[in-house]
Amino acid sequence: MIRALDDAASFHDLFATHPRLTDLVLAPDGTHLIASVQSINDQGTRxxxxxxxxxxxxxxxSRxxxxxxxxDFAPAFAADGTLLFLPGRANTDSAAEKNESQGVGLWALPDRGEAMQIAHHPxxxxxxxxxxxxRTVAYTADLLPGAVSAEAYAGLRRERESAMVNAVLYEATTTYGFGAGLSPDEPHTFVLHADGAPVNAGSQGLTGAGDMALSPDGSLVAYTRAATGRVPGMNVVVVADAATGFEHHTFSRTGxxxxxxxxxxxxxxxVCQRQREETYDxxxxxTLVAFDLASGEETDLLPEFDNWPWPGRAALSPVHGNATLWFTGDERGHCPVFRRDADGTITRLTASGAYAALCVxxxxxxxxxxxxTIDSPPRVVRLDAVTADQEPAFLRAPGDLDPLPGTLTEVHVEADDGFPLHAWLALPEGVSAERPAPLIIAPHGGPQMSWNAWTWLWNPWPFAARGYAVLLPDPALSTGYGRRMQERGRGQYGGRPYRDLIALTDAALARDDLDATRTGLAGWSYGGYLANRAATLTDRFRAIVTHAGMWNLEAFQVDTDMHDYFRKIFGxxxxQRERYEANSPHFHAAxxxxxxxxxxxxxDHRVPMGxxxxxxxxxxxxxxPVSFLHFPDxxxxxxxxxxxxxxxxTVLDFLDHHVLGQSWDGPRTGTT
Incomplete structure (x- = not known):
């Protein structure tokens, strides 16, 4: 059944403005949790x-x-139970210069009394x-090259502002990182003790910005740093004295x-995550590794864990002498919590759903x-720390979005090489063999990702509210399906992953409640690339939407902020032209x-506008026929x-026109 336009529009308006639950932290005494809840500001702009x-x-x-x-955001608890956070309020340092007062300070909120600023940085x-x-805190803040303190940095900032200069001279650094243009500032780790001024513990380099930890007694600080400044590639983990910045250990491994x-x-x-870079071969x-700080020995904690390619951040036991840790990891369309005991035994604690922000x-x-889950936004839950494959207890917190305009099921099929494939399928209300729904195929980004959690970008339910079924496939290179899933797609972005996508599409369309004559394809990032690739290989889809997708891989490898990473994979x-010529859609534009x-x-610097x-x-x-919805900012x-x-x-109107044959009026929100 195709819903009325007003109903569908109401749902995606609700979806765009719905509160979003993000961070979660537990008080040191275990008596209360603090979550961050994002909502729309009074102006409706952010x-x-x-x-x-x-x-x-x-x-x-909850309250x-x-x-x-x-x-206020990014909550954490100090040892005495004081709530620390980054603020949505003005700097209170009356002695600060105007340009120094811009930006975020660090604030503390005790059990009694008002919030106060405890650290600020230009x-x-x-x-x-x-x-x-x-009572020790480490924080990340920038310094300009040549500045060794916040005071010197403030002076250099004032000089640039007075000269009305925002130019950057790049020599031994990259120009973009994490999807944004880089300033000349470099992130550093500072340590603030209860009885002293902040200590500059060292430069993090681009790759480790904000990636740090303090030892329980506050005597050591660990942070990650690019091995050669901010040049992409190998990065190391440094353990330094929190009082002096003296580096005790620098742990690294080639590649x-x-x-x-x-x-x-x-x-x-x-304990750290260790990533082996993907290369041509x-x-x-x-994996997770442990460094013994006395011997310097490095131990792989998950040598046999085959949920490739990654586990999430480790949550360590707070009990002295207990080596238990918990982590999350993608697994066949889910992202469970796993427990690792001291003897290396791994137990899956949850059977379904995707988990994040673990607190012990x-x-x-x-x-x-x-x-x-695919059909539920993030919610706060409680788990037993030992029991296998349990169901969580849901706690009272904001963020739930109910009811949804449809139901969720699964699709399974074997690939042409016999590998078992999985996809989620969102079905609109009222769908049946008598009223089959049009189908939109929505490949995920990455490519090392999986459809296993709620997403606020390219969510299937606004489409279901319009009457579309949405297939969410996990093709080759998706995570949570073991080493072979990576091997079968390595170096062929548009080969095996595309064939898997088509196999899952065919399996879905074998259902009698889906209409094989009315289909579309819509993807973002790597999913946008697969949409572009499909456009050159088949005409079976009535319409294609491609958001931030790659088109010319040879141009992409020099323009993207991840150029070094991508070139290692494609050569x-x-x-080494083979992979470009075999996988770049632009060769087949005709x-x-x-x-x-x-x-x-x-x-967009990840997939640049070019x-x-x-x-x-x-x-x-x-x-x-091509249309271009451009968001300049x-x-x-x-x-x-x-x-x-x-x-x-715009996307739904475009699909309605080409997939359903309705008239094209264009969006009603001031585009041209």
Whole structure:
């Protein structure tokens, strides 16, 4: 059944403005949880966070944290139970210069009394970490080259502002990182003790910005740093004296990168994620490793764990002498919580859903987390820390979105090489064999990702509200299906993954409640690339939507902020052209006959605007129907609430026109 336009529009408007539950932290005594809840600001132009208190027992309703204000975010607890956070309020340092007061400081909210600022840095603080048993805080803030202190940095900032200069001279650094243009500032780790001024513990380099931890007693700080400044490639983990910045250890391994350090409860070891970079000849893989701080020995904690390619951040037991840790990891369309015991035994604690933001109770017997599924936004849950394949207890917190305009099921099929494939299928209300629904296939980004959790970008339910079924396939290179899933797709972005996508599409369309004559394809990032690739290989889809997708891989490998990473996988196109010629859709532009809608952000540095402009000009020149929805101020995703509404409105109208044969009136929100 196709819903009325007003009903569908109402749902994607609700979806764009709905509160979003993000961070979750547990008080040191285990008596209360603090979550961040993002909502739309009064002007309706952006999302702002508010801190909420959640009862771990699930008996009491959640409530906004007293004396917290709209905009406060990134909560954490100090050892004495004081709530620390980054603020949505002005700097209170009256002695600061005007340009120094811009940016975010670090604030503390005690049990009684008003919030107060405890640290500030010119230009702001971007992240922080606390010591479990001491009044010590580490935070990330920038310095310009040549500045060794916040005071010197402030002076250099004033000089640049007075000269009205914002130019950057790049020499030994990259120009873009994490999807944004880089300033000349470099992130550093500072340590603030209860009785002294902040200590500059060292430069993190681009790759480790905000990636740090303090030992429980506050004597050591660990942070990740690019091995050669901010040049992409291998990065190391540094363990330094928190009082002096003296580097005690620098752990590294060729071809590996380290992330997300965490100290054990007794401070004797450091646990990190270790990523083996994907190259032309090897798969990408992430594991958890432990460094013994006395011997320097490195141990792989998950040598036999085959949920390739990664486990999530480790949550370590807070009990001294207990080496248990918990982590999350993708597994066949889910992202369960796993427990690793001291002897290496791994137990899956949850059978379904996707978990994040793990918190461990002080006695190590209970876990708290954010749990989501394809058909449920993140919710706060409680788990037993030992029991296998359990169902969680849901706690009272904001963020639920109910009811949804449809139901969720699964699709399974064997690939042409016999590998078992999986996809989720969102079905609209009222679908039946008598009323089969049109189908939209929506490949995920990545490519190392999986459809296993709720997403706020390219969510299937606004489509279901319009009457479409949505297939969410996990083709080759998806995560959670073991090493072979990576091997079978390595180096062929548009080969095996495309064939898997088609196999899952055919399996879905074997259902009698789906209409094989009315189909479309819509993807974002790597999913946008697969949409572009499909446009050159088949005309079976009535319409294709490609958001931030790659088109010309040879141009992409020099323009993207991940150029070094991508070139390691595909090779230098001057000497290793095979993968570019086999996988780049632009070589086959003349084969495209399907109408295409492009969506792209003008500030996208992950998949730069040139990819969309190249595709748009190629199709215009060839006379292929193409439209281009351009967001000049958006990046790789779409974040502004009104832009989200406009994107869904335009995409759905485009699909209605080409898939359903309805008239094309264009969006009603001021585009041209």
């Amino acid at each position: 999302r702002v966070s508010r801190l909420w208190e959640v009862d771990p027992s699930g008996e009491r309703e 906004p944290v007293a004396r917290s204000v709209q905009g 230009g702001g603080i971007t992240a922080f970490a606390v010591a479990k048993d001491a 590996q990168q380290y992330y997300r350090p965490a100290f054990t409860a007794d401070g004797s070891a450091l 090897s798969e990408w893989r992430v 109770s002080p006695d190590g017997t209970t876990l708290y987390a954010l749990r989501s 230098d196109p001057r000497t 084969k495209v006959t399907t109408p295409i809608l492009l969506v792209h952000g003008g500030k 990819q969309a402009l190249s595709l748009y000009s190629d199709l215009q020149r060839l006379g292929t 958006e990046g790789h995703g779409i974040g502004v609430p009104n832009h989200i509404r406009l994107m869904y409105e």
